[in-house]
Amino acid sequence: MKRWVVLAGAALAALALGVAVGPAGLDTAVVARALVGRGDPIEVAIVRDLRVPRVSLAFLVGGALAMTGAVLQALVRNPLADPYLLGLSGGAGLGAVLAIALGLQGAWAVPLAAAVGALTAIALVYRLAVVASGVLDTRVLLLSGVVVGAFASALVGAVLALSPAEQLRSALLWLLGGFDGASWKALAVFAAYASIPVIILYRASRSLDLLSLGEEPARFLGADVEPLKRTLYIAASLLTAAAVAVSGIIGFVGLIIPHAVRLLWGHTHRVLLPASFLLGGSLLAAADALARTAFAPLTLPVGVVTAVVGVPVFAVLVRRWAT
């Protein structure tokens, strides 16, 4: 019980921080009034139409990435797995960079192109990893993800090299991840879409406990391993694809949060998955607040913040793990 209070507290604090701070430099009192719709219309708009959806989207994306990371680590039985390992980020990046390079207009052009790229990569990796008689080989899955990702990255490099300077800048910033495109509409679409894979993954919690032991022991403890692996891979990939589409490629949340939760509260997925969601969401909401304010009025890519904060934390965790 105590851990859920701690996690809920962290989530509320991160959300409050994200709404309270920003390049506009509004006082906390002003923000609080604007939140309930009182005060200067511009301040109300900044708080209610920019900050609240942005912070909420960052929270949901962070939660989705952390939860996916936890699932994939158990699926491929590799503590280094993260949501992007499976070639998704390469595919999404290629889609987005192509859309930017071709100068496609509209708020949804880049996210849709990224989603198409991610889905293509998912299909390709899945096709490669299904070996004889419909068995999904998770070792091949890992390797396929790496090669598809590498191939897409090479194409991204080619597109970037041929892009004019202005588009090169937008493309690079997109690749590093951020929530500049956040809106109530994006939040609503993402929340509606993400809830389905999130529920599917959570419902698989006990099967994930078994699968972490290895496929053979899992089977003899009652897991239907083959359909389970397919369901997990597809749900996790589709969730990540949506996260990438709305926010670009944000590293480290999906890798380190599950490990932090394991160290704190152990490896039972019934706890691990929701706790990772809450902690990942809190981290990303706070990181986005930092990204917006550290060099205001310039915005850092939030992926840079999560990496700069995440790498040292992860290094410490790895040391603890090793001893």
Place this chain on the structure above:
Amino acid sequence: MGDVIFRAEQLTYRYPGVAEPAVCDVDFHVAEGELVGIIGPNGSGKTTLLRLLLGVLKPDGGRATAFDRPASEWRRPQFARMVGVVVQREEPVFPLRVRQAVMLGRYPHAGAFGALTARDAAIVKTALADADALHLAERWTATLSAGEWQRVRLARALAQEPRVLVLDEPTANLDIRHEMEVFELAATFVGERGLTGVLVTHHVNLATRYFDRVVIMNRGRVAAAGPPATALTRAVLETVFEWPVDAHPWRGIPQFVPLRKNEIT
């Protein structure tokens, strides 16, 4: 003896891309309440035979039935409530406490969302005590010795409250004491609690003393089967293992000594 638990009839299986069948025309059964040993050289098809009987592989020829039904047709959770299996190798990647690891044996009963109750905790505790592993309950699985880990996995299988225990080379890297403990535990569960036991082992000298029946596999086929006294003979062992042995009765039970090259006369 009671009902037939596992039955193989003309059972044949080929791994894809391998010409020689791994299991070929095997007839064999395990009856309720027996402790049965599967013996044979490396690569003779012992584990494949088990995997067929446990419904993980589908036969290419013949039939593999478990509880009077084709083994591969059982739903896995249902099967896991009847049969507890300790596989040869299992290396945990993520840290678990022993108590949590054994609780996984309750999952087939609890399902995806059923509550794990005080009753489940009590069953886990009993299983740990039965496997002589209760003192390990709060340890991390990664810190266990090979013998301790084996007993914990045995406890997990017991927590499934199975009718049948299947152990695949459970004593492969254990010293004498830990090996004997596993055999003693298996014999106790079968002899005193009415479970059925199937054990794959290389240990012919323990086989003669523990098992009700043995089946000796060689190149995918049954080389001999029956009570150890008749099935485990010097001639059979020398043919199957391709090494000379001497047989010495010990308290009336044959024990086999592999010979050194300079001891062959």
